[in-house]
Amino acid sequence: MTPKSEQRRRELCDAAIELLAADGARGLTHLRVDRRAGFADGTTSFYYQTRAALLRGAMDRVIELDVADFTAALDATGNGEVDSLLSTLATQAMRTAVEPERSRAQARFELMMIASRDRQLGKGFDGLMDRFVALGEAAVAQVQPAGTSDPELIKEQAFAVVTFLGGFLFRLAYGLTDLDSAKSLEKYLHSVIAGVAADHQVTGNSSIP
Amino acid sequence: MTPKSEQRRRELCDAAIELLAADGARGLTHLRVDRRAGFADGTTSFYYQTRAALLRGAMDRVIELDVADFTAALDATGNGEVDSLLSTLATQAMRTAVEPERSRAQARFELMMIASRDRQLGKGFDGLMDRFVALGEAAVAQVQPAGTSDPELIKEQAFAVVTFLGGFLFRLAYGLTDLDSAKSLEKYLHSVIAGVAADHQVTGNSSIP
Numbered sequence: 001m002t003p004k005s006e007q008r009r010r011e012l013c014d015a016a017i018e019l020l021a022a023d024g025a026r027g028l029t030h031l032r033v034d035r036r037a038g039f040a041d042g043t044t045s046f047y048y049q050t051r052a053a054l055l056r057g058a059m060d061r062v063i064e065l066d067v068a069d070f071t072a073a074l075d076a077t078g079n080g081e082v083d084s085l086l087s088t089l090a091t092q093a094m095r096t097a098v099e100p101e102r103s104r105a106q107a108r109f110e111l112m113m114i115a116s117r118d119r120q121l122g123k124g125f126d127g128l129m130d131r132f133v134a135l136g137e138a139a140v141a142q143v144q145p146a147g148t149s150d151p152e153l154i155k156e157q158a159f160a161v162v163t164f165l166g167g168f169l170f171r172l173a174y175g176l177t178d179l180d181s182a183k184s185l186e187k188y189l190h191s192v193i194a195g196v197a198a199d200h201q202v203t204g205n206s207s208i209p
Numbered sequence: 210m211t212p213k214s215e216q217r218r219r220e221l222c223d224a225a226i227e228l229l230a231a232d233g234a235r236g237l238t239h240l241r242v243d244r245r246a247g248f249a250d251g252t253t254s255f256y257y258q259t260r261a262a263l264l265r266g267a268m269d270r271v272i273e274l275d276v277a278d279f280t281a282a283l284d285a286t287g288n289g290e291v292d293s294l295l296s297t298l299a300t301q302a303m304r305t306a307v308e309p310e311r312s313r314a315q316a317r318f319e320l321m322m323i324a325s326r327d328r329q330l331g332k333g334f335d336g337l338m339d340r341f342v343a344l345g346e347a348a349v350a351q352v353q354p355a356g357t358s359d360p361e362l363i364k365e366q367a368f369a370v371v372t373f374l375g376g377f378l379f380r381l382a383y384g385l386t387d388l389d390s391a392k393s394l395e396k397y398l399h400s401v402i403a404g405v406a407a408d409h410q411v412t413g414n415s416s417i418p
Contacts, residue, residue: 116383167376174325195404
């Protein structure tokens with residue numbers, strides 16, 4: 001692919017994401033993408049010949065942007081720019097309340113619902129969710145008490161964090177604004193992590209079935 | 210409405226829910242509802258003249274079934290049939306992995322995405338979510354340590370439970386099966402509640418800003 005055609009594909013996919021967010025899967029057509037992106041009629045059909053290809057393009061673009069966020073989060077923490085991965089995750093999650101992140105989140109949920117019925121698309125999201133879980137594990141590992149590291153516990157905590165964040169992101173994409181700051185969200189994430197640790201310990205130590 | 214027309218509307222809405230689950234919003238047309246429900250072509254258009262009316266009917270039916278579940282959960286706990294509201298919530302949530310609850314959950318998420326762009330539909334879901342939060346508060350209130358009751362804490366715990374459960378239900382609707390039993394889910398809910406309580410107390414007692 002030439003740089004120009006790569007750039008064009010990116011713009012078409014960004015327009016597709018905006019349409020998915022604004023009107024759902026029903027609002028996504030090749031012609032509407034042409035017009036939204038400001039290209040001649042037929043451009044989208046040239047680059048993405050089928051609806052499946054267009055959906056795949058939009059999904060790949062969402063995933064590319066998500067992975068860029070994940071990488072930025074890891075880098076910022078690695079550089080010591082921010083306190084913790086958890087606080088970066090909270091800050092990134094709160095951005096879902098505003099554009100363009102809100103549209104991306106809405107498009108992501110639309111595409112995930114399509115992917116739940118389409119294994120080809122599903123594979124893309126499976127990979128994204130594996131990365132999200134890995135990021136959750138890295139964030140959780142950072143906040144373990146000094147000298148402790150129980151891989152089983154970290155898995156449980158990461159599952160809880162990822163599930164809670166998924167629910168929170170859906171609420172933001174839907175339009176609810178429950179929390180006023182990333183600090184509040186980070187506090188909830190800490191609570192979830194601490195609560196799982198406390199119960200894990202209780203169960204681990206208990207001899208009563 | 211005659212009982213017969215009420216029954217017919219219910220069957221049409223159930224067919225609409227199945228179509229939303231199977232094919233998304235794009236798969237929902239009046240004619241496809243007729244055929245899915247086994248009625249003569251034109252029946253759905255007779256009862257629901259517009260697409261907006263059909264979507265509203267499907268949403269009302271999802272909410273009716275959800276509220277019936279909420280009521281059953283409250284009744285079962287009131288009767289002493291089950292240990293706690295939290296365990297009933299966990300059991301009900303796990304049923305989302307199987308039909309017909311999975312289709313209802315998929316249709317609910319499809320309709321919520323539409324509702325995020327359509328305030329008329331949105332009002333219906335706002336009411337449902339208020340009831341869900343109230344149910345969460347009732348479940349959380351039951352598990353407070355004896356003699357304690359902090360309304361602010363209960364609100365925070367209910368928010369955390371509802372957000373976690375929302376994320377978990379989305380994962381089930383998407384097709385992920387992370388947990389093997391309602392007991393496991395209930396344990397996570399307990400952890401979330403306990404973690405929020407622990408952090409709430411820390412903040413409450415701390416004199417350090």
